[in-house]
Amino acid sequence: MRGCRYQACRHEPLVVVYEDNVVDRNKKRWRRNNEELPVHLRRPEVVRPSRPLSVDQWNQFAWESSQASLVPCENCGRTFAPDRLEVHQRSCKTPLPGAPRKLALQQVN
Known part of the structure; x- marks a missing residue:
């Protein structure tokens, strides 16, 4: 039986791994959709900022x-x-x- 202590210490790394998987999956989907477009409509991939941003900076x-x-x-x-x-x-x-x-x-x- 797992106790609350085990769940609490495992929670944060799982969130980070989950977020990375979602980002990777979305990038793959975007790349696939972008490749299906005609050449003149294709767009360069957006690069995530390397440093943490505030909410206002992220919105901008x-x-x-x-x-x-x-x-x-x-x-x-x-x-x-x-x-x-x-x-x-x-x-x-x-x-x-x-x-x-x-x-x-x-x-x-």
């Missing part, structure tokens, strides 16, 4: 990472996740001549 890092992974539409300039861009482009109309283009497309080019 997550926001910048998510924005960097978005791909602009060639027609309207709106940005989408690479796998959603193809769905959007089926219904996106080419802009009218003289219509202002979004800044996002101008920044990429």
